[in-house]
């Protein structure tokens with residue numbers, strides 16, 4: 001996985017009655033969950049995202065269907081396929097993300113470490129490259 005990303009597997013309490021997955025902040029994900037949002041009804045061929053965050057950390061889960069997530073730093077790039085509601089993609093600081101190939105009925109749920117703050121977004125790729133090159137230079 002690229003820098004500042006990882007897959008997290010959650011316990012799936014499954015049986016004849018179906019599946020139940022519980023996610024506890026600071027335990028199953030490495031932050032306190034301050035916000036939850038979900039994305040549904042994305043038409044085929046639409047790509048969303050195209051941004052990074054300076055401070056926000058997130059875990060993305062696809063609760064139904066399938067969606068692809070392209071994650072990038074200036075040095076690395078990877079595409080993660082989410083199609084298992086018991087697996088989440090953690091995205092840490094300063095990772096660029098694009099979400100695409102939503103299947104019909106796909107539900108993408110996001111757990112977030114911060115409230116919504118537009119100033120935390122970097123939406124311009126040139127600005128992102130400049131800040132990220134500095135951030136990842138150790």
Ligand code: TYD
Pocket residue numbers: 035037039048049050051116
């Ligand atoms: P945005 O994060 O740009 O969506 P995506 O990256 O998936 O394309 O958000 C889309 C709109 O929703 C934008 O106008 C901001 C608003 N929004 C909120 O008001 N609160 C939130 O928690 C989020 C994630 C977005």
